[in-house]
Amino acid sequence: MGKLIAIDFGTSNTLIYTKGKGIIFEEPSVVALDVNTKKVLTVGKEAEQMIGKTPTNIKVIKPLKYGSIDKFDIAIKMLKMMIDRTKEGNKFSKAFSKASVLVGVPSSITQVETRGIEEVIYESGAKKVVLVKDVIADAVSLGDNVYKPSISFIVDIGGGTTDVAAIALGGILSEESIKIGGYDIDLDIIQFIKKNYNVEIGELTAQSLKIDLADVMLSEDYSMDIVGQDLASGLPVHIEITNNEIFNAIRVTVEKMISTIKKVIENCPPESASDILSNGITLVGGGSRLKNIDKLLESELGISANIVAEPEYATINGLGIMLDHIDLVSSMVLEYSTREIINTKTRSSTSD
Structure with missing residues (x-):
């Protein structure tokens, strides 16, 4: 072989x-x-x-x-x-x-x-x-028996897509996928800074802002100093960005992710509701490292959410x-x- x-x-x-x-x-x-x-x-x-x-x-x-x-x-x-x-x-x-x-x-x-x-x-x-x-x-990586009758509810937030699925009895009970992921959050940040500061930043700077400032629950106030290109003068410029600004920049994208998760839950048969409530939501993919995404889902859906170790x-x-x-x-x-x-x-x- x-x-x-x-x-x-x-x-x-x-x-x-x-x-x-x-x-x-x-x-x-x-x-x-x-x-x-x-x-x-x-x-x-x-x-x-x-x-x-x-x-x-x-x-x-x-x-x-x-x-x-x-x-x-x-x-x-x-x-x-x-x-x-x-x-x-x-x-x-x-x-x-x-x-x-x-x-x-x-x-x-x-x-x-x-x-x-x-x-x-x-x-x-x-x-x-x-x-x-x-x-x-x-689901297999979690040690789940994917042929069991109990539901595994997976949310995979990747770089380019967010996949959501309820898995049971060896198949996919309900699923949705949207072409939105971590890369779109980077673009949101780039566009927000360009619109509000008339400053251009690159992908790597946007990724740093996402990692250090993005907090979907605004649990505390903090900021970060970055360098971008002033679009009026063409010269480098320092600007200070707050986590509240990043929250507003990515809010619509995060709401689309939550809406997709809700849709999958709604499309599951009524008998599955108990399983979903008791087993909760499992978050995987690098995008699930977005700060407090698990707490936001719990707040919005009333269902426990767990981020696996090393989700990527x-x-x-x-x-x-x-x-x-x-x-x-x-x-x-x-x-x-x-x-x-x-x-x-x-x-x-x-x-x-």
Whole structure:
């Protein structure tokens, strides 16, 4: 049997997991491209550090958008370079050509987008590709028996999408997915500062503001000094931003997330209400680190919400667990989990 590999090919980050070794690669899904030669100069962290600082012949690109392929050829080049840069190096690159690869995808993915992701993985050398909805992998990562009658209610806030699902009896009882995630919150912050201060900031500054200032419950008052470009003079300028301002900047996006969660709950059958109330909501994905998002959901919905430890690894760890059953997994995992993927309580994710 060839190597068994799991990939979380996300809008923000790409993670690669191999059976027996755990996560062997984790870097941003970013490419630095020479626009004249079309050559990929670097990927991942090195490329991300170039954002907003490149000369005219270099362009920094994110080839995935909202969890699907936006720049096909660049995505292939990026993944191939990432494969070469894993901890196992050249040995892993050779093994990938014989590998069976399990890939997590958003719930909202279309057939065209599905084919796009499959083609990127195949073009990167894989022998077999199987796609699994992120929310199924998330539930498996929690140690949940996804074939139990009791409901697992998952909210996965990623970089490009927010997926919400109620999972029970081996399938998805109710689900919704919106193309809104952590990246949209960054854009909200950029646009707010541009509108209110006539100052332009970059993506990395916006991310810092999100991490340090974004608080969806405004539990206390604090501020942060940043540097941006004054659009009137073109010169660098210092401005002080408060958490109240960031709250107002991201409020509409957060409300859309909450509305989506409410919709999934409302679409569940009445008999599921007791399970949802007793089991609560499980938050995964890097976006669930938004300060006090769990408390806001509890306040808005009257249902307990819990953020898992290291939420950004839930999908990849779930996919890693599922590697033990990859030969039994069919394309049905895009709609349902398979009966074989139920013995997860006795397993914990492996690590390096």
